[in-house]
Amino acid sequence: MSRFTIGIDLGTTNCALAWIDTATDELTENFAVECLAIPQVVRPGGVEERWLLPSFLYLPMPGELPAGSLQLPWDAHRDYAVGEFARQQGALIPTRLVSSAKSWLVHPGVDRRSPILPWQAPEGVRRVSPVEASSRYLQHLIEAWNYKQTTRYPGQRFEEQDVVLTVPASFDASARELTVEAARAAGIERLTLLEEPQAAFYSWLHSHADWRKQVRVGDVILVCDVGGGTTDFTLIAVGEEAGNLILERVAVGDHILLGGDNMDLALAHHVQQKFARQGIRLDFGQFRQLAQACRLAKEKLFTDSQLTSYPVTVLGRGSRVVGGTLTSELSQDELRQVLLEGFFPIVDFADEPRRGASLGLQEIGLPYATDAAITRHLASFLRRHQPALSERCQAAGRKSAAFPTAVLFNGGVFKAPPLVARLVEVLNHWAQSLGAPPVRMLHGTDLDLAVARGAACYGLVRRGRGIRIRGGIARAYYIGVAVNLPAVPGMPPPIKAICVAPFGMEEGTEADVPGHEFGLVVGQPVQFRFFGSSTRRKDSIGTVLEYWDENELQELDPLEVTLQAPDQRGQIIPVHLHSHVTPVGTLELWCLGCEPQHRWKLEFNVRQNSEAG
Amino acid sequence: METWLAIAGTGFVALVLGFLLGWYIRGQRAAQAEKATGPSPEAIRLLALMQREGRLVDFLLEPIDNYSDAQIGAAVREIHRKCSQVLQQTLVLDRVLPHEEGQLVEVAAGFDPSAIRLIGAVSGQPPFRGTLKHPGWRVRDVRLPPGPVGQDPWVLMPAEVEIA
CATH class of the missing domain: 3.30.420.40 (ATPase, nucleotide binding domain)
Structure with a gap:
């Protein structure tokens, strides 16, 4: 067992790292949890420590910034930036900024292993894949640990420690798999995944010894x-x-x-409209300043309810800083209107989220x-x-x-x-x-x-210290199998769904999917449609669904397997399915034949590749 | 209107202070490196930070006679907030004397005239007793980060060109 247990919050907009030193704490539930102050570039050539590492990656063009602008104490030749400066610079030059990489990890229908970010960047801009971007945030945290902690604790390199990495509870099997891939690429081997809301609850348990x-x-x-x-x-x-x-x-x-950043943007749009009514148009940099000013106004107004309003100021662009200054203000009423009524309206329990036209607060x-x-x-x-x-x-x-x-x-x-x-x-x-x-x-x-x-x-809970939240996997998973019916022109062939991993299947367990054998041709790729459900809690492994409600089952990325057996090319091999929830917390599905060497793993498919291939 | 002027006034004092401290650091460094010829870019770094974060140089060089107090006040509030952050992050400041303004203080014999300035009806021999008018500032530490190696040290603010 490693000396430290490390927890990493790989957030959509911010990352953080916390750790426990098992060598110093006593055998109580009140061990100390410390957070790492993360060195990061905050301005060209300026490195400062912050508790949060903004999850932004900036990819400058050669010669765009003075040499050495992005250097870190542990890397003098870094040619990209992660963190605070990346966020600031990216607000000015968005075509070179990667943001929300984590949301792209769970985006169906794009190839998350291919360099697609920055999304819709013009020709000639460096790009990375969502997996690669996530990996670079993790890489930065690892480097920060090794730079800071190994002087304090000689020899305790990050790679030697047990790491718990959090993912949204809503991440499906393939997004979890891709997260693990990003972590492995960054060099994290001793890894376990944990759902973020559960992590928040563990933190609550830890800070309340009397939680019972x-x-x-x-x-x-x-x-x-x-x-x-x-x-x-x-x-x-x-x-x-x-x-x-x-x-x-x-x-x-x-x-x-949907989150806090959308709220700040909504406020900025609200004030921008006030300027627009005065015939004032804000440029890019001014809008960014406005968003910051709105965030400050929000914090001031929310912490002091006596304030009726707070000024929102955008300094003049160009060198006429006073002459070009724009001022407006945000009142308590407006703040409440935009945030409370916009994001937290009082609605009936029966109200459905609206679908359709989207709001002006997104990229x-x-x-x-x-x-x-x-x-x-x-x-x-x-x-x-x-x-x-x-x-x-x-x-x-x-x-x-x-x-x-x-x-x-x-x-x-x-x-x-x-x-x-x-x-x-x-x-x-x-x-x-x-x-x-x-x-x-x-x-x-x-x-x-x-x-x-x-x-x-x-x-530490995994080492038997403290109570564990039970749960297993948060979804039931199904594969789709075509039903042998004559095809009706214009209609997709009907399929039935076989449950291959039931809701709550525990980490570290595996099971055969009973009752279904498939004959697969060696050497040819075979695709399975794949579904998940967070509400079908009673299905057990092997359950067959002939009909289901559209809201019950969501189609996920297809699964693909190519049986490789050089001596048996072209033959049809009977296989059955076998599922395994790994100790890391990912779901693996296998095709097993009769002979021990006949084991093939089903891979989460990458749609664009399959079209090209 | 008076409040705006007061804000502008305090802001301005803080800004000029930052400016002067920049020159102070430069003087210190120059004294250390006797071989150095020509002006030192050290002071520029503090000023460049103030400009980057709080637009200090733009503000000091802009003719403001024809703007209304409200317009100036609005800008100064922002400039003050941001430059003040830079000042507090870069310089660790102490009071020269720990007493409150207005308190009676005693100035002992052998005091450092660069740290304590006597004003008013000064006569006779120390120790002197008098009212503290300004407790003074002393720089305990300078946390001015070095700029990137490729940065032209004489550029206070790069020209900005927006590509459409």
Whole structure:
């Protein structure tokens, strides 16, 4: 076992790293979790330490910046930037900026291993793949560790440590696989994945030694994690087994591309419109300044409710700094209108997220949420998981409606008390309408760093120190098999779905998929359609679905396998399927023949490659 | 209107202070390196930071006579906030005397006249007793990061060209 356990939050907009030194802590639950101050370029030639590493990659053209501008204490010849300066410079030259790489990892329909970022960059611009970009953020964290920590702890290189890397609970099997690929490319071998909302909950457990007094058997805790770019919901149930409390993750939400950055952008657009009414048009750099000024105004207004408004100033471009200065202001009312009513409106429990025309607060390419109302997404999540909720309520002997009993917030967005208050208000409005008791709020996690800290804690939990949240995989997975029916022109051939990995299948377990044999031709690629469901909780391995609701099963990347058996080219080999949830936390599917050497792994397909090939 | 002027005033004092400290550092370095000929670019680095973050040079060189106080006030609020951050990140400042302004202080014999300036009806021999009018500033540490190796040290602010 390594001396340290390291937790990494590989966020859509910020990364963080936390660690626990197992050599110094006592055998209690109160071990110290420390965070790494991450050296990064913050201006040309200037390196400073920050707790967060902005997940931005800037790829300058040769000669664009003075030599040595991007050098790091450990690399004098770096020709790209990761972190704060990348974000700043990229705001001025967006065609060379890679952002939201993590959201591209989960984007179906693009080849995530090919250099597609910066998205729609003009000819001649350097590009990287989403996997490569993620890998460079991790690489930076590893280098920062090795640069700083090995002087303090000689010989304790990053590569020697156990690492827990967090992913959104909504990541499907292929996005998890790609994350592992990025980590391996960066040199992380001793790796485990953990869902981010679970990590936030581990951090809460760690900072509350008396947590057993704060939750009860029968509680269902909603973890509401709103990051810079994504929103992630999870339900964790408190149960009892042989007199001990147990924790179980019972449901996760879908991937919602909506977060704090969208809120800052919405504010900036709001003030930009005020300028536009005065006939003032802002250029690129001014809009960036405006967004920063709006963020500052937001923080001031949210922390001091006595303030009625706060000035928003954009200094003049060119050398006429005073003469060209533009001023406006943001009032409490406007702030509330844009953020509370725009992102956290009071809606009914039955409200559906709106689909259709998207909002003016997104960049091209990614499938951003078209409804900015986080409360509607939350209502939809809670409705979809009613069966899981009522199961828990019945098990606890509660007669009231199926609704969470407590909520834990995570993400920098919730530093604003009015947003927390509003979300609690909405939850309690729903609870009341359903006849459920009000929701309790669990307090006291570090909103920016809880995920990294919780991940480091989970590293110890894996060594048997502290309670483990049970859960297994968050989705059931199915492969599609064509039904032998005559084809109807213009209609896709009907398929049935066979469950190959049931909801909750535990890490480190494997199983044969019973009852189905396939004859595959050696040497020819075979594709399987692949589906996931976060709501079908009862299907077991081998269950066959003839019909399903469109909302129940989402089609994922296809799976592909080419049977390689040089001596048997052209033959048909009977195989059956075998699934394995690895200890790392990824799903592997295998085709197994009768002979021991006949093992072929199904790969998550890359659509563009298959078209080209 | 008075408040705007007050803001402009305090901002301006802070800015000029930063400017002077830049020259102070330059003097220190120049004294250390006697061989150095010509002006030293050291002061430029602090000024360049103030310009990069807070547009200080643009502000000081812009004729502002014809702008309204409100217009100046709005700009100064921003310039002050950003330059003040740079100042506090780059220089560690101490008070020369720890007392509050307005307190009675005693100046002992053998005081350093570069650190304490006596004003008013100064006569007789130390120790002197008087009212502290300004507690002074002393630089304890300079955390001015070196610029990138390829940076022309005489460029305060690069020209900006937007490609359409």
